[in-house]
Amino acid sequence: MATASISKAERTYIQSSLQANPPLRADGRSLLDYRTVFLETGVAPLANGSARLNMGKSPQEGGGGTEILAATKLEVEDVETGGGVDGGRLVCTVTCSPSAYPQLSSNALDELQYDLTTVLHQTLAHPALHPCNLGILPRKKAWLLSVDLVVLADAGNALDALFMAARAALWDTKVPRTRPIQYQGRRGGGANEDAMEAEGDPAAGARSAFDTRDMKRDAADFELPDYWDEGEVLDGRDRWPVCVTLNLLPPTHFLDATSSEEGSAPVKLLLTFSFPSNQPTSLQAMRMIGSGELLLAQMKSLLADGEKYARDLFQALEAKLRDEDVRRNVKARGKFAMR
Amino acid sequence: MSSRVEILNDGGYRSDGRRQYELRDISIDTSQQGSADGCCTLRHGLTEVLVTIFGPREAKMRSQTLHDRAVINVEVNVLPFSTGERRRRARADRRILELAATIKSTFEPVVQTALYPRSQVDIYVQVLQQDGGLLHACVNATTLALICAGIPMTDFVCAVSGGVHSTEPLLDLTMLEENDLPHMTVAVMPRTGKVTLVALETRLHVDRFAEIFKLAGEAGQALHKEMKRAVRNRTSRLVDAMETSMKQPVGGERDVVMEDRMDF
Numbered sequence: 001m002a003t004a005s006i007s008k009a010e011r012t013y014i015q016s017s018l019q020a021n022p023p024l025r026a027d028g029r030s031l032l033d034y035r036t037v038f039l040e041t042g043v044a045p046l047a048n049g050s051a052r053l054n055m056g057k058s059p060q061e062g063g064g065g066t067e068i069l070a071a072t073k074l075e076v077e078d079v080e081t082g083g084g085v086d087g088g089r090l091v092c093t094v095t096c097s098p099s100a101y102p103q104l105s106s107n108a109l110d111e112l113q114y115d116l117t118t119v120l121h122q123t124l125a126h127p128a129l130h131p132c133n134l135g136i137l138p139r140k141k142a143w144l145l146s147v148d149l150v151v152l153a154d155a156g157n158a159l160d161a162l163f164m165a166a167r168a169a170l171w172d173t174k175v176p177r178t179r180p181i182q183y184q185g186r187r188g189g190g191a192n193e194d195a196m197e198a199e200g201d202p203a204a205g206a207r208s209a210f211d212t213r214d215m216k217r218d219a220a221d222f223e224l225p226d227y228w229d230e231g232e233v234l235d236g237r238d239r240w241p242v243c244v245t246l247n248l249l250p251p252t253h254f255l256d257a258t259s260s261e262e263g264s265a266p267v268k269l270l271l272t273f274s275f276p277s278n279q280p281t282s283l284q285a286m287r288m289i290g291s292g293e294l295l296l297a298q299m300k301s302l303l304a305d306g307e308k309y310a311r312d313l314f315q316a317l318e319a320k321l322r323d324e325d326v327r328r329n330v331k332a333r334g335k336f337a338m339r
Numbered sequence: 340m341s342s343r344v345e346i347l348n349d350g351g352y353r354s355d356g357r358r359q360y361e362l363r364d365i366s367i368d369t370s371q372q373g374s375a376d377g378c379c380t381l382r383h384g385l386t387e388v389l390v391t392i393f394g395p396r397e398a399k400m401r402s403q404t405l406h407d408r409a410v411i412n413v414e415v416n417v418l419p420f421s422t423g424e425r426r427r428r429a430r431a432d433r434r435i436l437e438l439a440a441t442i443k444s445t446f447e448p449v450v451q452t453a454l455y456p457r458s459q460v461d462i463y464v465q466v467l468q469q470d471g472g473l474l475h476a477c478v479n480a481t482t483l484a485l486i487c488a489g490i491p492m493t494d495f496v497c498a499v500s501g502g503v504h505s506t507e508p509l510l511d512l513t514m515l516e517e518n519d520l521p522h523m524t525v526a527v528m529p530r531t532g533k534v535t536l537v538a539l540e541t542r543l544h545v546d547r548f549a550e551i552f553k554l555a556g557e558a559g560q561a562l563h564k565e566m567k568r569a570v571r572n573r574t575s576r577l578v579d580a581m582e583t584s585m586k587q588p589v590g591g592e593r594d595v596v597m598e599d600r601m602d603f
Contacts, residue, residue: 044468045385047420063371069467071420093427098414099375099391099463105399148419152389152465153373 005103011264018249018261025261031254032309035065037164039317041172041324047071049173049234053165056155056258066161067100067152070169072234074176076136077144088134088142092121093149094162100154120149120162123241123272123285124170131235136178137219143175145234156258159270163243164317170240171321174230180219241274241284242317244309246302248292253302255309267292271306275314281307346504346516354515355384362499362511362558363472365479367569369487377488381480384513385470390480392488394460403459408452410459413439415477417466439464442477445498445526445536451491460490471514472500474524474538479566486570495566496535497559498526501551503543508551510558521547525555529563532556 006014017024023031035056044050049072056065077084094116096109104112123129124147134143147169149162246253247265257265272285283303288294294302344354351358363384372378375391398404415435419427442462450460462484464477475498482496502512502522512522521543526536534556543551 044420046423046468050420064373067372069418071418073420073425075425093419095416095418097391097416097463097465098461099378099393099465100373102374102393102461146419146425148425150418150465153375155373 006260006263010260014261014264015249018254018264019252023252023254025254026258029256031252034256034313035258037161037316037320038065039164039168039320039324041168041321042328043069044071047169048074048175048230049169049171051165051168051172053161053168055157055161055256064155065153066155066158068158068161068165069150069152070147070162070165072145072147072169072173074173075144075146077142079140079142084142084144086135086139086142087130087132088145090125090130090134090145090147092124092147092166093117094120094151095148096151097153100151116149116151116159116162119159119270119285119287120147120166123163123243124166126284128282129236129239129241129274129284133175133232133235136222137180140219141222145173154259156260156262157245157256160243160245160256160313163241163272164313167240167242167317168321168324170234171237172324173234174232175234176224176231177227178222179225180222182219182221238277238318239274241272242310242314243270243272243285244306244313245270246306246309248294248302253305266290267294269294269302269306271303271310273307273310273314275311281311283307344515346519347507347509353509355513357511359507360510360554360558362561363513365562365565367483367566369483369569369573375488377484377486377490379480379484379487380467381476381483383472383476383479384511385468386472386476387466387468388473388476388480389465389467390477390484391463391465392460392481392484392490393463394488395455395458395490396461398457398459404457407456409450409455409457411443411447411450411452411462412459413443413462413464415439415442415464415466417469421466421469438474438477441474441536441538442481445478445496446481446485448535449492449494449496449528450485451493454491460485469514471512471517472524474498475500475511475526478524478526478536479562483566483569487573494528494530494533495563496526497529497562497566498524498536499555499558499562500524501555501558503547503551506547508547508554510554523548523551523555525552525559527556527559529560 038054038057039051041051043052051070053068054065058064079086094113096113098109101109101112134145136142147166149166151158244255246255246269247257247261248267248269249265267288267290270285270287270289271283274282274284347353347359366382368380369378372391375393377392378390380387380389395409398410403410415438417435419425442464462481466473478496478498485492499510500512500522502509502516502520504520509516512520521541523537523539523543525534527534
């Protein structure tokens with residue numbers, strides 16, 4: 001990944017202070033501390049779900065930190081003629097603002113975008129995480145869920161932040177309610193009488209041509225019923241994974257590296273866990289970035305540690321997301337009722 | 340006809356409840372973003388843009404530099420979820436390149452590029468949300484970001500869009516109005532009254548042009564006040580921060596410790 005270029009002396013300085021006893025970091029954190037994370041959902045009014053995440057903003061100056069904007073958008077796709085897949089599909093795209101990586105040329109930026117997109121897309125679009133309410137009409141229409149993430153500023157550990165922002169945006173996503181509809185010819189009428197005629201003729205029978213009952217099997221199209229809320233929540237809220245990056249510095253490892261620390265850790269281990277409720281924890285993705293080797297025994301303990309950190313992160317994120325939900329939905333409803 | 344949204348109703352109100360010459364509310368945030376030299380998030384109604392400035396700095400490609408002045412480089416990125424319909428625009432999209440070129444030519448006469456020969460000023464524009472008046476939001480945000488970056492300019496550049504509904508001029512159009520009306524964007528330099536940008540993409544009756552042009556000039560003055568206030572606020576905050584740090588010298592306590600050690 002793109003790391004700020006730091007000098008050899010600076011790298012050694014950072015490495016030796018991280019390995020010192022007790023370990024020292026420039027911002028006074030311990031090795032396993034995360035920076036403060038700010039999260040807000042519902043930031044893009046035109047998206048179906050969105051979140052803005054900042055990691056490490058300095059509270060006095062109101063700036064700095066890794067900043068991610070994530071939004072999901074739903075589009076209808078035709079399964080028969082278009083590129084749709086029965087049951088819906090998820091596409092994930094990461095865009096990096098040139099202001100986040102001022103040292104990179106536009107080609108290098110494209111490569112970085114591609115790398116990040118691959119990691120995110122491969123993990124989030126996996127069938128194990130697929131939400132079950134993305135289909136509209138079986139074998140006919142389905143939703144395309146596009147998750148767009150933008151890195152507005154990078155002050156280190158962009159991957160953890162990206163996964164967190166993606167999880168928040170997906171958690172916030174509402175799928176519009178749909179109702180299948182179909183046109184029917186008049187019963188007992190001529191075989192070539194079409195639905196429009198049947199509808200126009202008042203003597204055609206008691207049954208309306210426009211019937212929405214029991215049509216799951218052979219519905220032709222769907223409609224969006226007018227309803228007061230934006231739809232039902234996207235399925236699989238609890239399954240969306242969180243990612244922890246373990247920066248390995250042989251005897252120890254540390255979490256949430258800043259840009260300069262990222263540049264001085266030779267190997268990074270990327271672990272993505274999903275914590276579905278009432279199901280066992282699953283490891284969704286694992287990547288080793290950088291050059292170096294790891295002993296198998298070491299790997300096992302790192303995995304166990306990683307799961308612990310990821311669980312803490314997951315619980316903190318879950319609490320915040322529920323908080324946001326209360327702020328935006330329950331309180332807003334109360335305010336509306338007060339008027 | 341009744342189902343259509345009325346652009347300007349009999350009472351003189353527009354679809355979003357504004358009067359003819361009323362501008363949408365503006366919010367300006369000039370807090371630091373990453374490692375940028377200057378940045379500004381400007382929200383104009385529902386249109387939101389984020390501009391970051393880097394420079395003047397050494398150009399990434401030396402071949403593009405000029406020996407007597409700085410080069411201004413503008414890159415625009417429109418986020419896929421900024422409009423109602425999701426649409427990915429490539430960076431080389433014609434529409435985006437045109438927007439970037441317009442911003443560049445607007446600022447070339449205003450930024451004192453001659454002070455920084457052989458260098459480059461990068462202007463990165465992120466369009467976060469669109470609801471009409473994209474160009475003028477970009478221009479206003481760029482002005483503020485350049486000021487925050489401390490790049491010398493001869494004046495502010497304040498832009499506003501104007502359109503005409505039958506014979507009634509309107510200011511600061513929303514997306515809905517932009518789609519239906521002939522409109523143009525004018526950028527003025529409020530102190531000198533000079534105009535650095537007039538962009539007209541639709542057909543406009545020649546008799547109406549002068550009227551809108553004059554109105555937009557006056558609206559530019561109003562915007563100038565708002566932008567100046569934002570700059571003043573930011574500067575006074577900076578001055579305050581400097582003063583508090585001057586009053587409490589950081590080295591004060593440490594000096595005592597040093598003296599203690601000297602006793603050994």
